[in-house]
Amino acid sequence: PEMAGVFLFYKISLIILCKNNKIKNKKRKLISMFYSILLLFTERQFMKMHLLYIWNDGDDMVEHNTGYQLNSKYIVKYDNTSPDKIEIQENPLYISEFWGDNILDIMAVVGENGSGKTQLMNYIIKILSYIENPPSNIEDDFFIILSDTSDCYICYATHKYAELLKASANKNFEIIDLSNKNTFKKLTNYNIGYFTNALSLRDYQFIKDGNVYDASAGALIRQNFQFKKDMKYISGGSELRNYFLSEDEKILNFRFSEGYKKCVEAGGPDLNYVDITVISYKQNESALIELFPKESSLKEPSLKESLLKMTNAIQKEYAATCSFVVNVILNIMLNIIRSLCVEQTSGESKEKERSVVLRVLYEIRQNLNTKKDIFDVGHYFLKMLKEKINFNNDYPVQIEDAVKFIEWIKTKHNSEQMKNTAWNSLYCKLDEANKNFINAFFILYKATSFPFLYLEFSFNISSGEFYFLNLYTNLYGDGHQHLLKINDNYSQKNILLIFDEADMLLHPRWQQQYVKNLTNFITSIADKRVSIHILIATHSPILLSDFPRENVLYLRNKKVINKSNKTFGCNIHKMFLDSFFLDENGMIGEFAYNKINFLANKISDPNVEPDKNDLKIIEYIGDNIIKKQLLRILKRPKPFIENIFDTSENNDIEKAITLLKKKQAQTATIIEELENLKKYDKNNTD
Numbered sequence: 001p002e003m004a005g006v007f008l009f010y011k012i013s014l015i016i017l018c019k020n021n022k023i024k025n026k027k028r029k030l031i032s033m034f035y036s037i038l039l040l041f042t043e044r045q046f047m048k049m050h051l052l053y054i055w056n057d058g059d060d061m062v063e064h065n066t067g068y069q070l071n072s073k074y075i076v077k078y079d080n081t082s083p084d085k086i087e088i089q090e091n092p093l094y095i096s097e098f099w100g101d102n103i104l105d106i107m108a109v110v111g112e113n114g115s116g117k118t119q120l121m122n123y124i125i126k127i128l129s130y131i132e133n134p135p136s137n138i139e140d141d142f143f144i145i146l147s148d149t150s151d152c153y154i155c156y157a158t159h160k161y162a163e164l165l166k167a168s169a170n171k172n173f174e175i176i177d178l179s180n181k182n183t184f185k186k187l188t189n190y191n192i193g194y195f196t197n198a199l200s201l202r203d204y205q206f207i208k209d210g211n212v213y214d215a216s217a218g219a220l221i222r223q224n225f226q227f228k229k230d231m232k233y234i235s236g237g238s239e240l241r242n243y244f245l246s247e248d249e250k251i252l253n254f255r256f257s258e259g260y261k262k263c264v265e266a267g268g269p270d271l272n273y274v275d276i277t278v279i280s281y282k283q284n285e286s287a288l289i290e291l292f293p294k295e296s297s298l299k300e301p302s303l304k305e306s307l308l309k310m311t312n313a314i315q316k317e318y319a320a321t322c323s324f325v326v327n328v329i330l331n332i333m334l335n336i337i338r339s340l341c342v343e344q345t346s347g348e349s350k351e352k353e354r355s356v357v358l359r360v361l362y363e364i365r366q367n368l369n370t371k372k373d374i375f376d377v378g379h380y381f382l383k384m385l386k387e388k389i390n391f392n393n394d395y396p397v398q399i400e401d402a403v404k405f406i407e408w409i410k411t412k413h414n415s416e417q418m419k420n421t422a423w424n425s426l427y428c429k430l431d432e433a434n435k436n437f438i439n440a441f442f443i444l445y446k447a448t449s450f451p452f453l454y455l456e457f458s459f460n461i462s463s464g465e466f467y468f469l470n471l472y473t474n475l476y477g478d479g480h481q482h483l484l485k486i487n488d489n490y491s492q493k494n495i496l497l498i499f500d501e502a503d504m505l506l507h508p509r510w511q512q513q514y515v516k517n518l519t520n521f522i523t524s525i526a527d528k529r530v531s532i533h534i535l536i537a538t539h540s541p542i543l544l545s546d547f548p549r550e551n552v553l554y555l556r557n558k559k560v561i562n563k564s565n566k567t568f569g570c571n572i573h574k575m576f577l578d579s580f581f582l583d584e585n586g587m588i589g590e591f592a593y594n595k596i597n598f599l600a601n602k603i604s605d606p607n608v609e610p611d612k613n614d615l616k617i618i619e620y621i622g623d624n625i626i627k628k629q630l631l632r633i634l635k636r637p638k639p640f641i642e643n644i645f646d647t648s649e650n651n652d653i654e655k656a657i658t659l660l661k662k663k664q665a666q667t668a669t670i671i672e673e674l675e676n677l678k679k680y681d682k683n684n685t686d
Helices: 002-019 023-047 117-132 160-170 201-206 217-230 239-255 257-263 280-292 301-317 324-340 351-370 374-388 399-412 431-448 465-474 478-484 508-525 572-579 588-606 613-620 624-635 638-643 653-685
Strands: 048-054 064-068 074-078 086-090 105-110 142-147 155-159 174-175 190-196 212-216 273-278 426-431 455-458 493-499 531-536 554-555 558-559
Touching: 048 117, 048 324, 048 558, 064 074, 064 558, 105 117, 105 508, 105 653, 117 493, 117 531, 142 160, 142 374, 155 160, 160 426, 190 465, 190 478, 201 217, 201 239, 212 217, 212 478, 217 239, 217 426, 217 554, 239 257, 239 431, 239 455, 239 465, 257 431, 257 465, 257 508, 273 324, 280 301, 280 324, 301 324, 301 351, 301 399, 324 374, 324 478, 351 374, 351 399, 374 399, 399 431, 431 624, 465 508, 478 508, 558 572, 588 624
Parallel strands: 105 531, 105 554, 155 174, 190 212, 190 493, 493 531
Antiparallel strands: 048 064, 048 142, 074 086, 142 155, 273 426, 273 455, 554 558
């Protein structure tokens, strides 16, 4: 309604102004031009865009002189033997909203390891960054085609292809030359999300250009480590450790959100417990001391010595108290000291604050035996600082937040939830009864954990469960803010979501549910004005069985392979042979294939006697057709062996085995069809 109202307002205003006789022709033209530009801009803001096709001329990242069909709604035909001609046709089998309300299309990219799937995904991101902000010098030629909801095509091209394709330009096919700054029109409201759990050096080392939310494992490791390094805090000094701790923290934050409910409804794992471990205050104390200025006008004892004396005294006095509680309170105190005593900017001076903290540390040591418990010590410390320092919002950690957390821990210390506190950890059940406890705990912790994080969260889950939750957490958290949410009332957003190595670490059952769960989750959390296009790179025939033939792009050695076999709802045995380039060895492992082939040749030789290990290998074989055929060879007289297989004159056993395996796949298909027919007959009879 808002879009229609804006369009109507612009158009009516344009008609009225242009027909007003009091306005001179020159002014009328200027006004008309202004409103036309405004209308064009507005239409582009509201436009739903489909990514259709990319042609690469010379970039080594992908195959040269190759076109990549990235959308099933249109079929793009281009051949560099006729470089000035391009043909775009609508796919008559395309179904609108086939994948869900917001999802325009999903394409699967399939290929062997090393076939170029990941390189293609990165190439797409690179090219889309060019049409957002073209560099001054583009080395390799290409063109990329998008379409809008009115079936008009926009072709962004380097100068070479902009000139070649001029003959194809018309009112429905606009060509934008990336080298012409005067006519270039920036692609707006087009964002990319990149997700993969495969650890890649490229993702780790390089920041992706363009409007990209990079949630790859490599990027998240780099971003998390760099942030904590800037904050002068690295837990354990390990980038991988920091990555997992950070992601676990995000998962816990996700656990009681609306998005998590939708994740579980979509088939995700249900987290039952969290193990919260407190980092020893000694670790953060050492990091804090490193930040103290090397030279100070303060008289001895130094701030470092006073801090060490105070923490050692507290540790000794409350050695019998729960270590988890003592370490939490000491870490809160260290973050307060860090906020007060370490300069945030180069021109800032904290000499006055350091002097106050030094006196407070001394007073705590002197009065420690008058305090009834560790909570009293924490309150006393914060009270003295508040009396002597005028806290403002410039301090990263506020006194009020620290007071709230210490008081909260004191009231909950003997609660049911904290009964499972063992030494440095708290084991807590994640259920509705503990929801308020966990939420309050997490909020108060986050308010007092800058810059020194002092809690670690773990769930004792498998790598597959972690991957699943990590993906959905990032989609709902930062991904939702960057990609799937619109903050104003009028604009349209177009999103390309890329999921590389989608089936990685997932059990076949979760692979069966992957596309259904992903589409259900995305449509449930995305703003209705977000149009989503998805690319999924996979090795899984189970995933591929969810895709119509027109939604599959096959790669082999970086080249696009045309396959005519239908994939949607296809038998997985047949899919392995037809779609995953396994026609050479069928559906058995290479090791087993070679062993069986060697054995078949051996027992077919009249001059060789089989031994007991040969019989054991035959007994290993789980394929009854191959097993029975080998046993027949053993039992037949030697002169008849060469006539068993209808193969070449050289009695090629290898070809015979391949033929048998293909027949086996066909047999499996026939059996499945007969079983379905049997069920159908039974239902009709009932």
